[in-house]
């Protein structure tokens with residue numbers, strides 16, 4: 001049996017002004033072609049890692065690695081660059097078939113919120129292109145992030161779809177393995193998967209999506225309950241990605257059944273209705289920075305961690321919003337830490353001055369007025385680094401990262417980690433390279449929605465998602481959509497507020 005693996009992954013925010021280009025794909029884990037894909041992702045916690053690990057356990061299976069390309073979340077993908085990567089993947093598939101005969105199926109590692117200039121449903125385009133290449137009969141099984149804006153095209157073009165069950169996303173390899181199980185059973189003729197989608201006009205509050213906690217824990221429990229029903233192969237819940245202005249933005253449910261399209265549709269509709277009927281449960285009123293701190297003090301345990309999710313670099317945000325830093329300074333907090341402040345200019349200034357020097361800087365607030373004005377201050381340079389490090393937290397252990405030119409600055413009692421690359425604080429490994437002990441901090445601001453939890457929850461304390469000013473505001477009514485096709489909750493369809 002020959003199984004091809006590949007994928008192009010991107011979470012695209014159409015609200016940021018920058019374009020995602022080839023050079024963004026060539027960064028970090030970037031583009032891996034052919035055998036390089038297997039070498040780079042074997043044993044790692046991404047879906048392709050799960051594909052490789054599970055396929056390598058199976059006797060008589062040949063892995064046909066095509067290409068895996070990923071760029072850090074950001075703006076619209078350049079159309080020419082997308083086409084070049086897609087063509088590369090498809091040509092590798094054609095070449096593999098020409099040399100070694102037909103593949104028996106294709107496993108795709110996609111994100112689900114990829115948008116290309118002129119292609120609103122790029123994940124659908126990708127899946128449909130592979131379908132065109134291999135024809136209607138051979139299986140395509142696709143893995144997706146929890147945050148996809150799913151469409152009929154991508155469900156119809158694939159044989160089966162497998163979405164993440166966790167946020168923070170710690171089950172990526174596991175879902176990759178699940179996709180392989182579905183692929184193997186399909187190729188052997190044991191099952192005949194068919195999928196159906198139920199789209200929901202719903203923006204899901206990020207602070208209500210943490211899968212280990214209520215209320216999201218109930219949603220995932222329901223996913224698993226439905227998966228145990230006879231005739232059901234796989235159930236996917238997607239909470240959507242609000243910062244892609246596309247017609248199909250929003251949450252959805254996808255159900256894959258064994259050969260019974262009606263059952264798949266009825267089950268997707270049933271689960272979708274339950275989600276919709278409980279929409280108020282997935283809603284959350286905004287919380288200010290000071291309210292988040294107050295809630296932390298009330299809780300009384302430290303560190304108080306503020307998730308600055310409106311400037312979540314992991315969602316494509318610039319990472320230089322300043323409201324939290326400004327508030328920390330106004331409140332004269334001690335042992336406070338900002339992770340991170342994306343500001344290449346300040347990082348260069350710190351490197352130029354050197355460790356131990358005090359510099360005058362304008363911190364952050366340079367990308368967009370929505371991110372708040374820069375904070376003008378005197379800062380002591382405590383440490384500098386070129387930004388190379390290896391992740392050691394639960395999400396990306398084994399993968400390397402780079403923050404680019406970076407520095408640890410101290411402004412009064414506030415420690416600011418100034419970085420060049422827009423990377424989310426997934427774990428504490430990068431801080432350690434600068435000599436920062438996160439466990440010694442009383443206040444930590446993380447430009448992340450939830451992924452930091454996988455590592456930072458071990459510090460104890462309390463976590464509060466706050467709504468500081470930022471491009472990725474969770475006040476969905478403030479997002480100006482042009483392409484969104486439906487009225488949605490909680491914008492036009494208003495929530496009940498007490």
Ligand SMILES: [Zn+2]
Pocket residue numbers: 145146147169
């Ligand atoms: Zn996600």
